[in-house]
Amino acid sequence: MIRKPAHVFDRSREWEGLVGFVSHGQSVATLGVVSGRRRQGKSFLLEALARETGGFYFGATEATEAESLRIFAEALTRYTREPLEIPFRDWNDAFPYLFRQFRDRPVPVVIDEFPFLSKVSPSLPSIIQRELRPGGSGRQSTARLLLCGSAMSVMGGLLAGQAPLRGRAGLELVVQPFSYRDAAEFWGLTDPRLALLVHMIVGGTPAYREEFVSGDAPADLADFDAWVVRTVLNRQSPLFREARYLLAEESDIRDPALYHSVLAAIATGNTTNGGIASYIGRRSDEISHPLNVLESCALIAKEPDLFRNGRSRYRIVEPLITFYEAIMRRRWTELERNRAEAVWEATRPTFLKQVAGPHFEAVCRDFAVDADVELFGELPAEVGSGVVNDPATRTQIEIDVVVMAAQHPNEPRRVLSLGEAKWGEVMGHGPFQRLARARDLLAVKGFDTRDTVLACYSGAGFTEELHADARTGTVLIGLDQLYADGPPPGQ
Structure with missing residues (x-):
């Protein structure tokens, strides 16, 4: 097991995914795609991976194709300590040469900011696809090619639809914010x-x-x-x-x-x-x-x-x-x-x-997504928000946190929880009564609300009256509970 360096905070799952991709036993070159919004630490993570495994890391810059090829060749020469006999004319020369340098053991070959390269060389994904398929230079290589970038529209398109690299990737990792x-x-x-x-x-x-x-x-x-x-x-x-x-x-x-x-x-x-x-x-x-x-x-x-x-x-x-x-x-x-x-x-x-x-x-919905099974009776299948129409009063009840169970054929959809969230307001009976009314209206509409948990989320606390009168099946979730490891106690 390749240990995650101590200076890399968190990112344990991402590290395990990258290490698993690099370490798997295939004897041919494989492709991974790493993406994520800017400033999330993708480069930091991949540089650490390359250092820990003795891999190759290349960070592209905005440049013409000719300059990018020259910078790439210089980086590869520093890594292999073998000067090029003939300069690369284009990426058709560069990638077969790259794959030939990695034949002894699986190591990561990272090309960071890949969108800078593909923008000026649109054929680059097709060239990589050609070298990875049967008959290509990647079949005699053990390189673990990792393409990384922050331009989400570009990176998302690499493996979508009819894109050349669709179906070629053994890893698709999106580095999310903490x-x-x-x-x-x-x-x-x-x-x-x-x-x-x-x-x-x-x-x-x-x-x-x-x-x-x-x-x-x-x-x-x-x-x-x-x-x-x-x-x-x-x-x-x-x-x-x-x-x-x-x-x-x-x-x-x-x-x-x-x-x-x-x-x-x-x-x-x-x-x-x-x-x-x-x-x-x-x-x-x-x-x-x-x-x-x-x-x-x-x-x-x-x-x-x-x-x-x-x-x-x-x-x-x-x-x-x-x-x-x-x-x-x-x-x-x-x-x-x-x-x-x-x-x-x-x-x-x-x-x-x-x-x-x-x-x-939004944070309360994130909390519900990660909730333990004890909180709602089972793990959530879908978490979001919704609006319930109240015909009697001709009003709408907005539900901030909706937790749904998985949909089963020929069965009504089960509502695990309905929640209201208030940041700066001490919550009393009003939100609880709205949630109870919404639960009853949803039952009329055909939803299964027999075990629905009513949840009040507050950043300012709850009235003593609500604490004292809270019924079975209701939970009060404050800031301490949002940041606690265990589930909040049922009320």
Whole structure:
């Protein structure tokens, strides 16, 4: 077993997947694809793998094909210590030579930032496919070729549809941000409220702590406001412009103004197709393309309404972008004039409403996804949100956390749990009564709600009355429970 280096935080599953791919016994070259949004530590992880196994690592840069070939040849020469007799004319020369260098034992051959190469050499995936198939140079090689990149639309397309490399990969690894619990440990935060407030801004992106704020974490809750001012709202901090760069770095985004407007619509609570279109002054059919592009870039996610077929909402998956669109973008001029303290004081209510509230709901859904079987009676098959229509009052009941069991043929869908999440509100009987009403309405609609657990999630706590009167089948989940390892106690 190739041990994970001590300096690599977490990423145990990713490391096991990579080691398993490198170590398997096939006697021919194999292909793996590693992707993930920028700043998640993909390169850090793959460089560590190459060092631990004696593998080859090449990080591509934006360059012409000729220069990329020259840089690649130089890197390969340094690794093999064998100078090239004839310079590579193109990648048709480079890849057969590469595969021939690895015949003795399986080792990783990492090509990082692969989209930089394929952008100027569109035939590159086809060349790799040719060398991996029977008769290709990869059949006499033990290389474990790992293609890595952050351009999600490009990397996702490598193995999709009729792409040349479809069906060739033995590993498809997406490096995700740290979970909210892992992020708290990574930042060294033990106060659950402070940890979640920080997560609402920087999420689980590891680079933001080490590279962007030089390890500066808020000392305690009293330091949080000052931390926001001296980091993300500080024009001298690399974090200040990061949200803009995340959008600009995606090659498929050619009209940044339109895409920022779409993101701003979502960040301010306009999460349906029609709501987004109305906010930016376009027809619904005119925003389908930017929504699809943002989704393929893994910057937004389309989440279905679990109770209404064909209905869905969009959510920004990068917290820093939500914070930028809701807080920073409209006050950009003031921030550039060093008025961070005044801007934060004025926008803090907006932060609580448009950033903290929706983010807390998403974290509660993440909690439900990972819940132990004891909490809901069985492991969840699907977790999301939904809206229940109440014909008697002509209103809609929004359910923040819906937990569904697996669907079985000819049986009603079982609802394991209905939950409401409030970040800044001490929860009383109101949310509990809405959940109970929704449960009854869903039963009428044909759902199985006999064992449905009603769950109240709060970042501010619960009234003594709700604690005292909570019934069997109800759970109260506060911040301590969100960050605890075990399930919350039934009430």
